Amino acid sequence: MTTTRVLLLEAAGPESHAIATTAAARGYEVFTVTSRERWDGYDTALRNLLTGHLLTDFSSSDQAAKAVVAYARLIKVSAVLTTNEYLTPLCALAAADLGLPGNDPSLALAARNKAQMAARFAAYYVPAPRTLVLDGGCNVEDQIHAAGLSFPVVVKPSEGAGSGGVTIVDWPKALAGAVLDANGQRSMYGALLDGRVLIQEYANGQEYSVESITQDGRTSHLCLTRKLVSEGSNRVEIGHMLPADEDADSTAIFDAASQAIASVGIRNGATHTEVILTPTGECKVVEVAARIAAGNIGHLIRHATGVDPWAACLDVALGRPMQLQRTSDCFATVRFLSANRSGRLVAIHGLPKVSSEIPFVRVRATAGTRVAPPRSNSDRLGCFAVVGNNASDVERRANDLLADIRIEVEPVAKAGDA
Template sequence: MTKPRVLLLEAAGPESGALVATAVAAGYQVHAATDLETHATFATDLKALLSGCLLTDFSRTEQALRDVIDYAHRRGIGAVLTTNEYLTELLAHVCAALGLPGNDPARAAAARSKAAMSEAFARHGVTAPRSRVVGTEDELLALCSARQITFPCVMKPAAGASSAGVTVVTSPAEATAAFQAAKVPRGMYGMDLDPRVLVQEFIEGTEYSVESITQNGTSTHLCVTRKTVTGGAHRVELGHALPAVLSPETEQTVLKEVDLAIAAVGIRNGASHTEVMLTPNGQCTVIEIGARIGAGQIGFLIQHALGIDPWAACLDTALGRPAHLAPTRSGYATVRFLTSPHPGRVATVTGLPDPSPRVPIVRVRKVVGQTVNGATDNTARLGSFVVVGPNQQSVDLYAEQLLDQIRIDVEPGDWPGSHSTTTET
């Protein structure tokens, strides 16, 4: 019996690459939809795995939808999925048009737009920060003057990703600059994004995420991820570790809120990544959710620590088959991200660990001579490494030892390209 063909909306990025490799190894023909510019960056080994490629313009949403549906019909596609934050709404509409397992297209925008997400959370009783959408600087200043915005607060793009343009604002004097930073367009593929700014209540606490797979409206939570985040105006992720261990009562509280969030944005079939904040008194607040597997190596951490294959699970879900989600091992894994202290040009990078059984992944995104930005969002990562082992104490200790050995020298200055932005998918 011929296996159905698989179409991946965007194949760039480590998560997409892992999904392609997993599907091909299982005997599936994998096709990709991307744009011309991104296709030019595909590695030779990735191109060799793909059975076909559709070039489209994702910034023209309706045309891209028609292109993907037409391609799927012509090539006999039986499953469509994505790991890309910017394409989850398109995916929901494609799956609905093709009659394939997917998410609710009528609510898919709420898993992308932070403004729509905030409204959906409020309607469905999700515990979330109080939020207000602001369209203009004059509106913002008027709200500040009327003391209708309390400080500290968080300002973020209404439809951004990777924490780009997100600022913790501590006083009205900082509000204008933060508002302008949040209005800078950062969409992939030249997409027109909602230009408004979301002003949210600041929640003090410890940040976690929950990684889930939903099939036919029933969610299985794979694990809770502990996040290491900087303080200050820009809360940049420095690392992830899993599985995080919470008390049974706290875990029950967290997963209840996550279930509400998944339902609120219409996730019915697929992976989700829900970011939550746990306050000192044990309250769980949902910050946001994405209708995709967690980026930043989280899928690889799950695979190494728990023995769950998240790529196979995503594929099975897209094919409408039961996914194998039970852990097969009881380990621990962490990723540490390398960042630059300021914008400039990379002069030297020394002390990177060599790949080994304890350090199965070492990735470098910027090399000597390339320009970099300061660590103001998650797009500024210079690289990362993953450490695995039997327990949290040994893994975290070894990861810190390795991190202490790495030296990154960045020549300061306004080098061409040092303020450009990219998005990790």
């Protein structure tokens, strides 16, 4: 019997870890390609799941593509996949080169770079916020007016992630700071990012995401996720609830997501499409990502519907039929923990205990680390989930548990303080 070998581009992170665990449980050998810096942070449990690894420099995409393909050929992999936002274009290139199921490599950057994505959305009539790509030329306010946009607008980097550098700007005076903020984004691996800044029409409404898997160009939507997002000029996700399919006109949202997915060349793999539904029922697709959702959404899908998204990702990457039948009819929600002031984390008090209704509680910040109110998803300190068979009970329980958690932060003395 031949061994099935899968190559994960970056195995760190909850979603990659879940895929590696699922693959290992199936008896597959799991390999990874990562950077030296990330590898040093792999814990023992993750290292034990892996049969082999290659360290490479992702900051040079040509060199990384050659290294990944050569390694994949050497170890004879049957699948290459990633859950890492920054590595989706590389994954598409490698899969195409190796003749394995993947996405259209010529469009893979459009599923990551929001300037290119806006052009694809426009060409495919995907309902989306109007987008202006700043040209670095004349006054930004003039460019906004010339494009027919008006305040509030959203300023964002072309190739950001985790809501970093995204600002809702209500008036011209705040533009310069927001553009500067959007400009300074770097990739997790130090790669040069597209430095262009986007100005987008502000879409007011409820935010959702559509979790989907595409195989051989046919897309199945697993569910609609309702997003809980913070207020203010720097929006960050503070929780998710699913399935939210009964919430709204999910058919219109699913249709918009299908158009967006097709427009950026998704053929084989998971996608996470973010959509805002306005009070008048219009859908505005904010973005599509060529990977499974982050923020524990995959785990929520598993707990609420019984569908195993990790198994489905593996099957699609291997070119085998995927199983998406729901076997459970529950609801699941996650709440993220964050500091409400800047300082040093002392402790997180009142965390719930894992039980049948609370499938996971995770803390990623350690006492003594510097914390601040969140400006991006990477500022989260931890999270917990609640599952149950009644949507409003699940929401209420999660809110009650969150109210019982106290995050103790001590001030940090400034240099020069007595």
